[in-house]
Amino acid sequence: MGAVHHLRQYRLPFEAEAFIAAHKDCPDDAVLLQDLWTLVQPRIWWREEPVQGNDGMQLVLGKQSLQIDSCYVCKGLQQCSRAVVMALTIGAALPTEAQRCAQQGQLYRSSVADYLGSHAVEMLAESFCQYLQQQLLARGLYPTLRYSPGYGDWALEGQTAVFAFLNQCQGEIRLSENYLMEPVKSITAIVGLSHQWQQPVYPAGERNGFCNGGHNCAACVTWACRKGRKQ
Numbered sequence: 001m002g003a004v005h006h007l008r009q010y011r012l013p014f015e016a017e018a019f020i021a022a023h024k025d026c027p028d029d030a031v032l033l034q035d036l037w038t039l040v041q042p043r044i045w046w047r048e049e050p051v052q053g054n055d056g057m058q059l060v061l062g063k064q065s066l067q068i069d070s071c072y073v074c075k076g077l078q079q080c081s082r083a084v085v086m087a088l089t090i091g092a093a094l095p096t097e098a099q100r101c102a103q104q105g106q107l108y109r110s111s112v113a114d115y116l117g118s119h120a121v122e123m124l125a126e127s128f129c130q131y132l133q134q135q136l137l138a139r140g141l142y143p144t145l146r147y148s149p150g151y152g153d154w155a156l157e158g159q160t161a162v163f164a165f166l167n168q169c170q171g172e173i174r175l176s177e178n179y180l181m182e183p184v185k186s187i188t189a190i191v192g193l194s195h196q197w198q199q200p201v202y203p204a205g206e207r208n209g210f211c212n213g214g215h216n217c218a219a220c221v222t223w224a225c226r227k228g229r230k231q
Contacts, residue, residue, distance in 0.1 A: 014040070036113050050081060059083075079196055082193040098110045098111075157179055
């Protein structure tokens, strides 16, 4: 069984002025952004395993260690011989600050903290994937884009298996009864590893793409929807 690796300290550079320039909807308040950034506390867990099976409907990692029922993921990782499953969080401090400020009527600071937190966890995921890519090139491996539960036809309930696969992230990220993560600014994802470089494009459906939850199931033409799939 592959080991679950854990990074408690991960340097995620931040420069408020550059961040503002890159995000047109960002409040122009570099002092506040830089101050709030001190509350970002990145934590990362990941585990690499061989792909044991991919029949287009179910992806199997390791010795049945993780099974992902998703056409979307299977198609995205169809050329992959290995995969990395990860969980990332910026910690509880920034979301807690956003909540505290909202309760005390400091709505501006609260909204900026929430905005920064949402972008920070995405920045963390992108940064860690770039770090992985650098490590993998020495092994002749190329990573795919990342895929997360709740997107395409990978049901959010898949979080349970992901957390088990990652030894529950040592309790530092928790899963609610609704499969949501705490701290809230957290991400789980899978990245496939292939000996062939793949175009960085997410899979598209054969007709109308993937279900976004707004279709009439009786008339659904979405190819990656389990509810409409014939048995």
